[in-house]
Amino acid sequence: MKIIMLGAPGAGKGTQAKRIAAKYDIPHISTGDIFRANIKEGTELGKKAKTYMDQGLLVPDELVVDLVADRIQKDDCKNGFVLDGFPRTIPQAESLDAALEKLEQKMDYAIDVDVPDENIVSRMSGRRACAGCGATYHIQFNPTKTEGICDACGDKLILRDDDKPETVQKRLDVYHDQTQPLIQYYEKAGILESVDGTMAMDDVFEAIVKILGA
Numbered sequence: 451m452k453i454i455m456l457g458a459p460g461a462g463k464g465t466q467a468k469r470i471a472a473k474y475d476i477p478h479i480s481t482g483d484i485f486r487a488n489i490k491e492g493t494e495l496g497k498k499a500k501t502y503m504d505q506g507l508l509v510p511d512e513l514v515v516d517l518v519a520d521r522i523q524k525d526d527c528k529n530g531f532v533l534d535g536f537p538r539t540i541p542q543a544e545s546l547d548a549a550l551e552k553l554e555q556k557m558d559y560a561i562d563v564d565v566p567d568e569n570i571v572s573r574m575s576g577r578r579a580c581a582g583c584g585a586t587y588h589i590q591f592n593p594t595k596t597e598g599i600c601d602a603c604g605d606k607l608i609l610r611d612d613d614k615p616e617t618v619q620k621r622l623d624v625y626h627d628q629t630q631p632l633i634q635y636y637e638k639a640g641i642l643e644s645v646d647g648t649m650a651m652d653d654v655f656e657a658i659v660k661i662l663g664a
């Protein structure tokens with residue numbers, strides 16, 4: 451099963467992608483996580499990506515397209531994968547299609563997690579990420595047992611630099627401008643599914659499982 455998660459920043463793509471990956475035993479491939487890991491390790495790719503990410507801009511297509519094309523050819527992807535945060539532009543979607551075509555494969559579902567802009571700001575300003583394992587929480591909607599401490603690994607929680615209010619609006623603008631057109635792209639391809647992302651996390655997941663099949 452090959453799945454793309456679509457939706458605005460903060461819509462809940464990552465939250466749902468992790469659950470899908472666990473239930474269907476397929477890898478969760480998040481380009482944002484890959485960039486953040488590179489930034490942490492201080493790689494060249496990380497240095498380049500950071501300058502864009504800090505401004506709320508997309509990293510240029512050429513820095514992400516080959517990376518994903520390589521990743522989906524790894525052994526663990528042979529039963530499928532869930533892409534989170536990629537593609538984010540029409541050219542990225544086209545290059546993904548081309549890479550899959552070479553492998554005589556195609557995507558099965560593009561799931562749009564639909565959340566209006568009004569809800570996005572509180573989703574992102576309340577998001578906290580674990581500095582150690584990358585688990586995601588929300589101060590109001592998904593709090594940890596002990597404030598500021600990861601339930602999973604005990605490391606401390608941080609507010610992502612790009613989740614600060616001054617960057618959030620920019621990212622939303624970029625989403626509407628460059629990423630939202632993908633909804634139509636996948637509708638045309640006949641694989642678009644939409645879920646109401648304003649529901650509670652469990653209900654969103656239930657709606658997704660209905661689409662994918664148990």
Ligand code: ADP
Pocket residue numbers: 458459460463464481482483485502503504506507508509510511514534535536537538542612621
């Ligand atoms: P969110 O889940 O909140 O939308 P991500 O973790 O997916 O955020 O992405 C964080 C940042 O990483 C983006 O704002 C962008 O700068 C960069 N990024 C991630 N994936 C891509 C991509 N496919 N193309 C370009 N930039 C990307």
Ligand code: ADP
Pocket residue numbers: 457458459460461462463464465466573574576577578586587588589591592647648649650651652654
């Ligand atoms: P994305 O990957 O689309 O940027 P995340 O999965 O990181 O979004 O979710 C953004 C924030 O909103 C996180 O703090 C997460 O815990 C929270 N969140 C995710 N889904 C829901 C939901 N259905 N209801 C309330 N909060 C949610």
Ligand code: ZN
Pocket residue numbers: 580581582583584585600601602603604605
């Ligand atoms: Zn952790």
